[in-house]
Amino acid sequence: MIVVMESGATAEQIEHMAEAVRRLGLRASVIEGTERTVIAAIGEKRADMMESLASGPGVAAVMPIAAPYKLASREVRPDPSCVRVGEFAAGAGAVGVIAGPCSVESEEQIMSAARAVKAAGATALRGGAFKPRTSPYSFQGMKEEGLKLMAAAREETGLAVVTEVMGTDDVELVARYADVLQVGARNMQNYRLLEAVGGAGRPVLLKRGPSATMDEFLLAAEYILNEGNDQLMLCERGIRTFEGHTRFTLPLASISYLHRKTHLPVVIDPSHGTGHTYMVPDLAYAAIAAGADGLMVEVHPSPETALSDGYQSLDFAGFEAMMARCRRVAEAVDQELVGSTVPAS
Amino acid sequence: MIVVMESGATAEQIEHMAEAVRRLGLRASVIEGTERTVIAAIGEKRADMMESLASGPGVAAVMPIAAPYKLASREVRPDPSCVRVGEFAAGAGAVGVIAGPCSVESEEQIMSAARAVKAAGATALRGGAFKPRTSPYSFQGMKEEGLKLMAAAREETGLAVVTEVMGTDDVELVARYADVLQVGARNMQNYRLLEAVGGAGRPVLLKRGPSATMDEFLLAAEYILNEGNDQLMLCERGIRTFEGHTRFTLPLASISYLHRKTHLPVVIDPSHGTGHTYMVPDLAYAAIAAGADGLMVEVHPSPETALSDGYQSLDFAGFEAMMARCRRVAEAVDQELVGSTVPAS
Amino acid sequence: MIVVMESGATAEQIEHMAEAVRRLGLRASVIEGTERTVIAAIGEKRADMMESLASGPGVAAVMPIAAPYKLASREVRPDPSCVRVGEFAAGAGAVGVIAGPCSVESEEQIMSAARAVKAAGATALRGGAFKPRTSPYSFQGMKEEGLKLMAAAREETGLAVVTEVMGTDDVELVARYADVLQVGARNMQNYRLLEAVGGAGRPVLLKRGPSATMDEFLLAAEYILNEGNDQLMLCERGIRTFEGHTRFTLPLASISYLHRKTHLPVVIDPSHGTGHTYMVPDLAYAAIAAGADGLMVEVHPSPETALSDGYQSLDFAGFEAMMARCRRVAEAVDQELVGSTVPAS
Amino acid sequence: MIVVMESGATAEQIEHMAEAVRRLGLRASVIEGTERTVIAAIGEKRADMMESLASGPGVAAVMPIAAPYKLASREVRPDPSCVRVGEFAAGAGAVGVIAGPCSVESEEQIMSAARAVKAAGATALRGGAFKPRTSPYSFQGMKEEGLKLMAAAREETGLAVVTEVMGTDDVELVARYADVLQVGARNMQNYRLLEAVGGAGRPVLLKRGPSATMDEFLLAAEYILNEGNDQLMLCERGIRTFEGHTRFTLPLASISYLHRKTHLPVVIDPSHGTGHTYMVPDLAYAAIAAGADGLMVEVHPSPETALSDGYQSLDFAGFEAMMARCRRVAEAVDQELVGSTVPAS
Numbered sequence A, B, C, D: 001m002i003v004v005m006e007s008g009a010t011a012e013q014i015e016h017m018a019e020a021v022r023r024l025g026l027r028a029s030v031i032e033g034t035e036r037t038v039i040a041a042i043g044e045k046r047a048d049m050m051e052s053l054a055s056g057p058g059v060a061a062v063m064p065i066a067a068p069y070k071l072a073s074r075e076v077r078p079d080p081s082c083v084r085v086g087e088f089a090a091g092a093g094a095v096g097v098i099a100g101p102c103s104v105e106s107e108e109q110i111m112s113a114a115r116a117v118k119a120a121g122a123t124a125l126r127g128g129a130f131k132p133r134t135s136p137y138s139f140q141g142m143k144e145e146g147l148k149l150m151a152a153a154r155e156e157t158g159l160a161v162v163t164e165v166m167g168t169d170d171v172e173l174v175a176r177y178a179d180v181l182q183v184g185a186r187n188m189q190n191y192r193l194l195e196a197v198g199g200a201g202r203p204v205l206l207k208r209g210p211s212a213t214m215d216e217f218l219l220a221a222e223y224i225l226n227e228g229n230d231q232l233m234l235c236e237r238g239i240r241t242f243e244g245h246t247r248f249t250l251p252l253a254s255i256s257y258l259h260r261k262t263h264l265p266v267v268i269d270p271s272h273g274t275g276h277t278y279m280v281p282d283l284a285y286a287a288i289a290a291g292a293d294g295l296m297v298e299v300h301p302s303p304e305t306a307l308s309d310g311y312q313s314l315d316f317a318g319f320e321a322m323m324a325r326c327r328r329v330a331e332a333v334d335q336e337l338v339g340s341t342v343p344a345s
Helices: A011-023 A047-055 A107-120 A144-157 A168-177 A191-198 A214-225 A253-261 A270-274 A277-289 A316-332 B011-023 B047-055 B107-120 B144-157 B168-177 B191-198 B214-225 B253-261 B270-274 B277-289 B316-332 C011-023 C047-055 C107-120 C144-157 C168-177 C191-198 C214-225 C253-261 C270-274 C277-289 C316-332 D011-023 D047-055 D107-120 D144-157 D168-177 D191-198 D214-225 D253-261 D270-274 D277-289 D316-332
Strands: A002-005 A027-032 A037-042 A059-063 A083-085 A088-090 A094-100 A124-126 A160-164 A180-183 A204-207 A232-236 A266-268 A294-298 B002-005 B027-032 B037-042 B059-063 B083-085 B088-090 B094-100 B124-126 B160-164 B180-183 B204-207 B232-236 B266-268 B294-298 C002-005 C027-032 C037-042 C059-063 C083-085 C088-090 C094-100 C124-126 C160-164 C180-183 C204-207 C232-236 C266-268 C294-298 D002-005 D027-032 D037-042 D059-063 D083-085 D088-090 D094-100 D124-126 D160-164 D180-183 D204-207 D232-236 D266-268 D294-298
Touching (some): A002 A011, A011 A027, A011 A037, A011 A047, A027 D037, A037 D037, A094 A107, A094 A316, A107 A124, A107 A144, A124 A144, A124 A294, A144 A168, A160 A168, A168 A180, A168 A191, A168 B168, A204 A214, A214 A232, A214 A253, A232 A253, A253 A266, A253 C270, A253 C277, A266 A277, A270 A277, A270 A294, A270 C253, A277 A294, A277 A316, A277 C277, A294 A316, A316 C316, B002 B011, B011 B027, B011 B037, B011 B047, B027 C037, B037 C027, B037 C037, B047 B059, B094 B107, B107 B124, B107 B144, B107 B316, B124 B144, B124 B294, B144 B160, B144 B168, B160 B168, B168 B180, B168 B191, B180 B191, B191 B204, B204 B214, B232 B253, B253 D270, B266 B277, B270 B277, B270 D253, B277 B294, B277 D253, B277 D277, C002 C011, C011 C027, C011 C037, C047 C059, C094 C107, C094 C316, C107 C124, C107 C144, C107 C316, C124 C144, C124 C294, C144 C160, C144 C168, C160 C168, C168 C180, C168 C191, C180 C191, C191 C204, C191 C214, C204 C214, C214 C232, C232 C253, C253 C266, C270 C277, C270 C294, C277 C294, C277 C316, C294 C316, D011 D027, D011 D037, D011 D047, D094 D107, D094 D316, D107 D144, D107 D316, D124 D144, D124 D294, D144 D160, D144 D168, D160 D168, D168 D180, D180 D191, D191 D204, D191 D214, D204 D214, D214 D253, D266 D277, D270 D277, D277 D316, D294 D316
Parallel strands (some): A094 A124, A094 A294, A160 A180, A204 A232, A232 A266, B094 B124, B124 B160, B180 B204, B204 B232, B232 B266, B266 B294, C094 C124, C094 C294, C124 C160, C160 C180, C180 C204, C204 C232, C232 C266, C266 C294, D094 D294, D124 D160, D160 D180, D180 D204, D204 D232, D232 D266, D266 D294
Antiparallel strands (some): A002 A037, A002 A059, A027 A037, A083 A088, A088 A094, B002 B037, B002 B059, B027 B037, B083 B088, B088 B094, C002 C037, C002 C059, C027 C037, D002 D037, D002 D059, D027 D037, D083 D088, D088 D094
């Protein structure tokens, strides 16, 4: 960490701060520049305590140097990791597609969706049983009944089941039916939940919060890894910006950045990332071209009558067409869409 | 809700969508404009289901008209509500100040802080016992031991205790010691937690998430109100924007907006809202001038050595000076800082 | 436009506002809903005057329905337009690549860059002669001397020359040497400049301002089209968001949106859009996969010693490798990289 | 500037970068930390050239230490500056209020507005003669005729005239009639215009661009100061964020920050900063409480029929009430509203 002093800082203030650095168990290297002095703090990092130094006398700023996460970093684990569940795989060259409705609404709906996405080449089924809804008056999901229907869909299709868990109390129940536990964007910094899914013995898909920085995202991942669970996927699903013509702004540079900083696979959600059905395929192609390790896509038998998120769901024909082109794009960038080279016909 | 058709929409598409509106139990009023047709959907709102209409044929956009929240709205309860705990009060003309350290660190620290903020005119004590930390490696709080120390501080000073609850499992424990349960910004859309604090029988302070819209904020409040708890304060603590010279951007227009839309008291947190000690007083004055019903301020005996958030904490002298000027500003806008007209001397 | 009344609006207020709508020469259709009344204003739009109605008595909001731009819209011109200059083409299925250094620095630099990008398949050469620099103390460009060097590079390579014009006084001079006039992001709403380049008789590349909405972007385009110039490309180069790990956030959904709303070709700039050399290729592939009509990329013989923007420039080898993969991605989505099928070997 | 190396950087890469720093005429201080090495570059700053070092081998990041502006900084000029024109003054304890319509629409309109704002205590008159409008089809202002009307209003009332100049060609004309030249938010980085107003011999009010960082804002100011003009006011008028319930988000922490970094007076525009008439007074009080040196407020005889910006304009009664309370708030924070202690009665 670098402590930057004000240009008018006195010798006493500089010594005071150097001493403060030493008191934290670090070595202080004082560098006198032409305009101002900086103090480099050397040693094992204790970033959070050092931040308070910013309120010291004559201090202009405190700048961190080292990344605050460890287990998630490529420095600790240089090779990309891969999450595998049944036929589904994401990472290390494999691209896995997770598709299905926003919410499980009925047996017919989830079974037909499962068959359709399987036929088009998906290897995992998404579907919400516990739904985090902005309004308490909105449809909140079918709960355990929904989980059972998803498990039945897995029986028939072999698709891995990915579903959201909203609270620590539900982790055990959801883990009983699901293959992958999803932590939603609203809960990215619900640390109790991160700890609980970290200890649940199931792979986890962690969605980025809409205003989370990359450091915050990777530190949230660190909470899960820190519980001993390294079957973890990161999911970029868009950030909140001033743009109003999309539901969120989907920053695909996240893929390049995360691949450089972490070994964890990166999944892109073009449905939430755009909020408009007609944009989903374009952004799916783009995600794969940029090197994504997976896609998460909302597909519904009849988007117009969906109980949630119909405005961003593909119908079956739309999904099938998208998958065909996704395969070609994956090939063009030397990636492989797992399970989709020989779609069920 | 208004369904806006594309300018080239066919008569069939228009009729299809009008029928879709009727199927939801609403009346459809079709208005043919010069350039395009819009369909007004009239009746009791079912906003979430209507959103899926956006994927219908020929539809350009679906625009909500009615506010999605009810219990929080001034239309349901026209007069401002006031939250009172002991000497502390916020709302309906009363301005309450909540002050204290970010984290409870030791008996000496919290007791000296409690005495100092009480002497300067605060009526509630803040202090974290369970700390939501971005990194799993940061200090996580003293937990129950911290709660006990805060309760002891209340015994001596009479200050109301405000402290954060991070998970549903902790609600009962925290409610045993605290006067006001705080839901942090990271948990604003942790719906399980909102329901739990809604049912805990204690006043609640709900912090705005850094990327929450006002509708999302008020709908989170609605989750709490919906459990029968109307002792609720909203706390604006800054939003995430492109600005890097402050930790968050603190939008004081939230006060005007919320006062127009909801009866709930609005508390401003200039500490998190700016992230720099030297800015806190200016923004505290501004908040009161703009009509805030309360302030939440970080105060620490020695900010430079704080275990968390020292960079944005006031020391005792700084807080005392700030309070003196706050009183004058409150007077200038015909508000009253409760408990501070006769500070302990 | 829809005038939404407050839920408590009186009959008089409603009639007052209906009358105000009529006074603007529009027809007012009053729709009484269950909770509130809305007034649809029907007729030829005069959006800017209607906005002031928002301050009328009992008005909750005024919501525009029609797009505010005309000449840029697909409603006026349904087929995609294509901008062609020499071998360069963008739009209607053709993908054109513009490449070269941020600034023209010397004859050797620009000539070697021109040869290298031509060999790799670019059909236009970028290079700044007049540089808009954040600081008055930064290198401001070689001015006319730089223009002459670019013209010389065109002589040798046949590449179309794309360069920025910063002020109305320079338009004539720049138009003498350049094939395409670029309006930079900082000047997107410099209306005097838009009018001047609109009348200069040269194709224009208009960059999106970092906080411009799509409507603002298209209205800026409208200023140029309105001068009778329809040889216009739109360039998405990233928006300002809270993200700090990239220079800007590059929203590729802009491609899908703009293709739906306007006939104008859409060029993506992954160099400014990310600000990091290592991210540029990934985002270039993504842009083409998402349907971009062109790319604008910074390429420099020695990025590390560039007088500007070296941190986001590719070297020659990096650009060549990128172009090879771009061709494959374009093919995968049925687009064609013009001029690059038979690269100089 | 600090060059941060990747944690795996080789000795050769480190030496290569140290040499690159030296080649720029700086001293390189290499600091080996526990996890990674940083190189401090010491000497006179050449920030823009150093940025390209970020593309060097093994470099993780380049972090600037010194502020990039000089003439605007308090390090160069420690005491606050004050801009005075007639009775108007802003800075160094004086708070000046600039009020009037968005656009000059007619003689009657501007004269009545001038009288009303003067009577309420304003010391400067705003009014647009050349209007930068998002759409080319919107009312573009009365041009020279508007300037003449404002000059006539000054004759009668003594108010200083503040009006926007949109292009270099208009600077001379506008400077003939106006007392203060305003550079609008859209033109904050129109460097040609900044240079032109810097040399026009008139005080300047520079508005912050809606996505400008503080460094960019102060560097834009530097362009003007660099032309020898130090009669300069900075105006915060709100930034673009995800918030949709206000037109922009108005960050009052800008006042504290700018007062710490620059000697230039800071004016707040609560009209554009909120976009809603009902919010303007609250934010005006807040701005003064936070230490603003001036206000810029839109006032119109009949907001509902204004040709522009009616939705955010106060009527005369609203402005008068606001000014009365502004005086009380200014007093509470030991500031003085110039010209308003003895309002015309």
